[in-house]
Amino acid sequence: MSSTTATTSTSENLQPSTKLVQPYVQTSLTEVTDILPIKPPCRVFFKNELEQPSGSFKLRGIGHLVHKSIENAIANHPTKKIHVFASSGGNAGLAAAYLAYFYKVKCTVVLPVISKPVVQEKLRSYGAEIILFGNTINEADKHLKNLMNSIDLDSIYPVYCHPFNNPLIWDGHSSLVDEVCSQLGPEELGSLKGMVCSVGGGGLYNGIYQGMKSNKVSGDILLIETKQAPTLSESIEAGDVITLKSVNSMATSLACSYTTKQTLQYYHDNSVVQSKLELIDDIDALRACVAFSKCCKKTVEPACGAALSVAYNKIDLLYKNFGHLQPSDIVVVVACGGSCATDQDLATFEQIIRKSDTKL
Numbered sequence: 001m002s003s004t005t006a007t008t009s010t011s012e013n014l015q016p017s018t019k020l021v022q023p024y025v026q027t028s029l030t031e032v033t034d035i036l037p038i039k040p041p042c043r044v045f046f047k048n049e050l051e052q053p054s055g056s057f058k059l060r061g062i063g064h065l066v067h068k069s070i071e072n073a074i075a076n077h078p079t080k081k082i083h084v085f086a087s088s089g090g091n092a093g094l095a096a097a098y099l100a101y102f103y104k105v106k107c108t109v110v111l112p113v114i115s116k117p118v119v120q121e122k123l124r125s126y127g128a129e130i131i132l133f134g135n136t137i138n139e140a141d142k143h144l145k146n147l148m149n150s151i152d153l154d155s156i157y158p159v160y161c162h163p164f165n166n167p168l169i170w171d172g173h174s175s176l177v178d179e180v181c182s183q184l185g186p187e188e189l190g191s192l193k194g195m196v197c198s199v200g201g202g203g204l205y206n207g208i209y210q211g212m213k214s215n216k217v218s219g220d221i222l223l224i225e226t227k228q229a230p231t232l233s234e235s236i237e238a239g240d241v242i243t244l245k246s247v248n249s250m251a252t253s254l255a256c257s258y259t260t261k262q263t264l265q266y267y268h269d270n271s272v273v274q275s276k277l278e279l280i281d282d283i284d285a286l287r288a289c290v291a292f293s294k295c296c297k298k299t300v301e302p303a304c305g306a307a308l309s310v311a312y313n314k315i316d317l318l319y320k321n322f323g324h325l326q327p328s329d330i331v332v333v334v335a336c337g338g339s340c341a342t343d344q345d346l347a348t349f350e351q352i353i354r355k356s357d358t359k360l
């Protein structure tokens, strides 16, 4: 993805001459090979997207969308007030609210009434207006769209942030791969066998796929989905994008009822990048969250744990999906982050794991 050079910060009165700073930060790429509880067959690195100021990789893609929208507003509608709208009760909503705070524009987030208090608090801390409506994201989103239909378009420039389904979002996520390439350098990049990421609606995967293609990185992408939210697996089986009637996974941020069409197309296009998909159980995602907190002293939510499980408790998936790995080969696991779990939740995950172990 091409990036804009940061020359100035933003202000309440965005001028046509204003050059916008990119909102996301370069995250660290750390080798964890020697600190994992089970010795992996190759070198394993974590791309630490939990370091993004909003708590997850979502800041890259939604940041790019908001960035481009503001540039357009400044150039073509300089008198209008920019207003960001989102309906995600999770990390996409947090990214949208953080972006509005960062660019000093207004933000409204409509959330289902059951949204986690920790997310509501964070949204408020970014100064977003919060409206609790409906029981599902779809109901909240409908309400948001009604709200957007009633705004005065002569004075307001609305920026609607879908959580994953927008090519600008994928373009923004692809910056993650640009960074991995420059952080590894040409020699180590030659040893890269692939990347691992979790999949919900498919935005993150689309970005990684595009980034690997544009950087001419040969390697595989291993996608991890939970059995409790098998959205992509069912679409692959059906040969078309399907919509699940209900999705009930503890990896709440992966519980999307559909994926993007592009996700399915990329999955089947093996011309440069080979994509593979594995289903794990929710409990495996929880196990990885607990292991990550012990190993790296950071709290992440199960959506991130899903990908991390490949490094901790589902290491067999590395052997299965990356062929004959040599000790010098490299696999990068995207630690995508997420703010929807607290330390209290981690303690609950440990109890759930203990109960499940005693049942065995």
Ligand SMILES: Cc1ncc(COP(=O)(O)O)c(C=O)c1O
Pocket (backbone or CB within 6 Å): 056, 058, 090, 091, 092, 163, 164, 198, 199, 200, 201, 202, 203, 204, 205, 253, 254, 256, 301, 303, 304, 336, 337, 338, 339
């Ligand atoms: C922490 C985290 N990981 C992974 C995902 C999945 O991303 P996508 O919906 O782009 O597939 C999400 C989506 O909300 C998320 O918040």
